[in-house]
Amino acid sequence: MIGRLRGTLVSKQPPWLLVDVGGVGYEVEAPMSTIFDLPATGKEVILLTHHAVKEDSVALYGFLHESERALFRSLLKVSGIGAKIALAVLSGVSTGDFARLVQAGDVVALTKIPGIGKKTAERIVVELRDRVEGLEHVRLPGQPAAGVPMDAAGEATVALQQLGYKPAEVTRLVQKVAADGDSAEAIIRKALRAALGG
Numbered sequence: 001m002i003g004r005l006r007g008t009l010v011s012k013q014p015p016w017l018l019v020d021v022g023g024v025g026y027e028v029e030a031p032m033s034t035i036f037d038l039p040a041t042g043k044e045v046i047l048l049t050h051h052a053v054k055e056d057s058v059a060l061y062g063f064l065h066e067s068e069r070a071l072f073r074s075l076l077k078v079s080g081i082g083a084k085i086a087l088a089v090l091s092g093v094s095t096g097d098f099a100r101l102v103q104a105g106d107v108v109a110l111t112k113i114p115g116i117g118k119k120t121a122e123r124i125v126v127e128l129r130d131r132v133e134g135l136e137h138v139r140l141p142g143q144p145a146a147g148v149p150m151d152a153a154g155e156a157t158v159a160l161q162q163l164g165y166k167p168a169e170v171t172r173l174v175q176k177v178a179a180d181g182d183s184a185e186a187i188i189r190k191a192l193r194a195a196l197g198g
Helices: 032-036 066-076 083-092 095-104 118-128 152-162 167-177 184-195
Strands: 004-013 016-021 024-029 044-053 058-063
Touching: 004 024, 016 044, 032 083, 032 184, 044 066, 058 066, 058 083, 066 083, 066 095, 066 118, 083 095, 083 184, 095 118, 152 167, 152 184, 167 184
Parallel strands: 024 058
Antiparallel strands: 004 016, 004 044, 016 024, 044 058
16 A cells, blocks of 8 residues: 655646656645645655555545545545545645534535535534544645646636536636635635635
8 A cells, every 4th residue: 555655746737646756657636735735846745645446446645734634534434425525625624624613513514515415414523523633734825836837717717626616606716716916726725715605
């Protein structure tokens, strides 16, 4: 099993990263919480990973913080939640905020995360309430991406759609929050806050 990668960050195309480790390029899927805090492409990065092997696929998920990987793994144990929804949770809310929502039993707030309906939110509260204590870390300010192939709003739009938001909703959110000079990460961060009513 692959538990950690240390190498050069070759590209960032949310939610996908390409990390060169000794000449081997690893494709890693990561939540926006990790992507916000990554260094510029061409720099060294260390990712904690979750290696998932199924009958028909092999996937590698990457995280900068152990709290994110721990929450991802806990979410996968909840009935009805797969990797895509677990990544959407980590992309939409910090681990600390998620822990507070679960402990407060805030089903309404949890249903604002793409892919989570009322029944799934209720299962999350019941199954994870005792497991989310201590899942907090300090979020670092996002860094602008290097060598972005499209404008920041365009990159943010693509990334939000890949997280499961509907195109019309993404367009509305990006138009609402984007300001001149914002990086894609800044727009995504503000759009996710707006989507959750923050």
